Amino acid sequence: MIHWSTEKIEAFQQTLLAWYDKDGRDLPWRRDHDPYHVWVSEIMLQQTQVNTVMPYYTRFMDWFPTVNDLANAPEEKLMKAWEGLGYYSRARNLQKAARQIVDDNHGQWPTTVAGLLDLAGIGPYTAGAIASIAFGEPVPAVDGNAFRVFARLLEIDADISKPQTRQLFEQVISTIIPADRPGDFNQAIMDLGSSYMTAKNWDSANSPVSAFDQAFLDGVEDQYPVKTKKPRPKRIPYFGLVIQDGDRYLLEKRPSTGLLANFWTFPLIKQETLLARLDEPETVTEEQLVTLLTQKVAEDYGLNLKLTTRPGKQVTHTFTHQKWLITLMDAEWQGTLDLSYFPGEWLSTADFERLALPKVQDKMWQRVKSEG
Template identity: 60%
Template sequence: MEKWSPQKIKLFQEKLLDWYDQEGRDLPWRKDHDPYHVWVSEIMLQQTQVKTVIPYYQRFMTLFPTVSALAAAPEDQLLKAWEGLGYYSRVRNMQKAAQQIMADYGGQWPNTAAELQKLSGIGPYTAGAIASIAFDEKVPAIDGNAFRVFSRLFEVDVDITKPQAQPVFYSLIEEVMPAERPGDFNQAIMDLGSSYMTAKNPDSEHSPVKEFNQAYLDGKELAYPVRTKKPRPVPVNYVALVIKTPQGYLLEQRSSKGMLANLWTFPLVKWQDLSDDEDLKTVALPQLATDYLVSTSNLRLKFRLLPAKIVTHTFTHQKWSLTLLFAETTTKQDLSFFPGRLIKASDFASVTWPKVQQKLWDEYQKSLSVD
């Protein structure tokens, strides 16, 4: 790995920042250097594309314009504002951090990366982004873009999925970044990684820093960054129970712990909870679901398969496949043993549900025209 001279570092800084001044993305959270704005945008941008985040960010700022407003927000309203972004633990941690700022810091933001990491849900990257952009601290913000850009610039052979990669890249970037405008430097790296130096199909020939990109110059750009392949998500089969009554649909709020915590869905049951048969066939599901609901909730309903596609949804470690079953009743059911409630379709906007539930509802709606 080549060590750059002070002259080369200075030239790199100038080229990068000149390009950023001319071509940096015009994003709503870049209108100022407010730490609250930086923080909200960075949390939203985790595993979510910029074009998706922009309307969420703007709506979030209307609802919760200050850190104190976020700290005091009702959880239901907060989760509804986040609906569709996924990974709801992120917004729950944001509220915890906002409450910490109000209670422990008198409503004032900590202004160093080290102190920021004491807040709930703020790790090294987010702390580096806030500290550098809002408080001009010379500290790297190392995300996937930074790993990719610097691994190619310097041909770093360290596996970025390993813990030892973080200190290697931190030292490398800290040496290259300027004492002045560290926040703009970090944002320029973000923009560079999402434009000319993308993971696939990079356009380094037209990059403003192509002469510094050693991997490009050596013709092996796509070999970087070095990373161990992630294991494939574990497949999990579910049935989704669409239960319609004159009073609405029966929805279930998931546990406060685990995946999709506190969110509302159709009742979801794993195939393995219906039968021990490893070769379970889809045609057996309606009767098994009928028996299961009687035994667990004392609900007597007759299910049938819907003419709907299998709904799939991939999480970090699991890939769900969900088969839609339908039951309709005109009689009043005793819900004493059922952990959910009846909700009219017109009132669905009042509850927060995850993306997988939206997929189920959309597929159910399509099936009505086929059924």
């Protein structure tokens, strides 16, 4: 790892901030240093691209203009505002933290990393971003961009997939970040990492800090950052039940814990729960699976249905560690369905517009809607 002199650190600060002042991105949450604006934008930007976030951020601020509005918002409206961004625990933690600020802190924001870390859903990166941008604390905000930028600048060969590596980067960046403009410095690093120093197709030759980029100067940019590859998401087959009555569909409300907590979806049944009933699951036929599924639906939900496989490809959706492969099943029945044991209700297509639906349900619905 390369170490910089005081003179080189000062030169780097001046070069980076001069470029940022001239060419930094004009983003709606950068037009002031309000901690609420910084916080909401940073939470939205987790796992999501800037261009995707901007209209969501604008609508969110229209609906919940202050932290007090967010704290007191109905959950249904909050989930609707977040619909499409995914990782819905982020939205729930936003509201939990808003209530901490309003109720526990009497509307006052913590102004340091240490204080911000006490709020729900705020980790080291977000705390660093808020503390530096909104309150001027000279602390780094270490995200994927910062890992990549500083790994190349200084040829840091520590594996960024390991939790302990964050501390190393924080220590290194803390010696470089300027005390007078820490927020601008962190945002400049974000912009640098999303333009000239991207993960792929970088353009270091034209980067404003090319003279400081040791990996570029040594021709080894492709070796930084060092990162162990994540295992591929586990493939999990499901059956999704399309139970229709005119213009309404039977949807279940998911449990209050786990993936898609409290969201509405077509009933989803994991294939492995059916295979667990067999002595030799590896020899199961499609006909046997449908029979087992029919039995389980009757046992768990009290619904007597005739199920047939809907033609076409499976609906797929990838979470961080899982990839769901959903076979849609059409249902027929006689008489009236008894919903006494069913954890949901009939919902019309108009209800779909009102409720926040997770992406996987939207994918299933778009498939059903397109096929009639």
